[in-house]
Amino acid sequence: MVKLVVLYRQPADRAAFDHHYETVHLPLAQRIPGLERLEVTRIRGDAAGGEAPYYLLAELYFRDEEAYRQAMASPENRAAAKDVMRFAGDLVHMMVGDVVTTA
Numbered sequence: 001m002v003k004l005v006v007l008y009r010q011p012a013d014r015a016a017f018d019h020h021y022e023t024v025h026l027p028l029a030q031r032i033p034g035l036e037r038l039e040v041t042r043i044r045g046d047a048a049g050g051e052a053p054y055y056l057l058a059e060l061y062f063r064d065e066e067a068y069r070q071a072m073a074s075p076e077n078r079a080a081a082k083d084v085m086r087f088a089g090d091l092v093h094m095m096v097g098d099v100v101t102t103a
Contacts, residue, residue, distance in 0.1 A: 001036075001099040002068040006058040006084075009091045014055070020087045021056070028080040034067040035060055055091075061099070068096070 011017035030038060041057040062068040071077055084092055 002062045002065055003097055003099050004060040004062070004068070005095045005097065006060070007054050007093045007095075008056040008058075008088055009053055009093075010055045011088070011091055017055070017088070025080065025083050025087065028076070028083055029058070029060065031076040032060070032071050032080060033074050033076060034062050034071040036063055036067075037061040 008017075026040070029035075037059075038061070039059045041059075043052045043054045043057060046052045062071055
């Protein structure tokens, strides 16, 4: 399984970020073909109880490398990518990896 990890740093206006993310961006992301699971986590803080540099974590799961590549090349993904750069381009960091262990 291939996972796209998307980390968002703390936005200046959390309410505006949340509104756009939930009403515009998330529906775009949910349309990406081949997406098997999407999990979004709002970060509460670091493990020691302090403030974390990140606000939101999104994890998008794809069956395999081919499904991931097709998804990334799709018009639906291009629309989601264009949107994220518009509303959070200075906040976002994306990584891709292979899931090797599940519990």
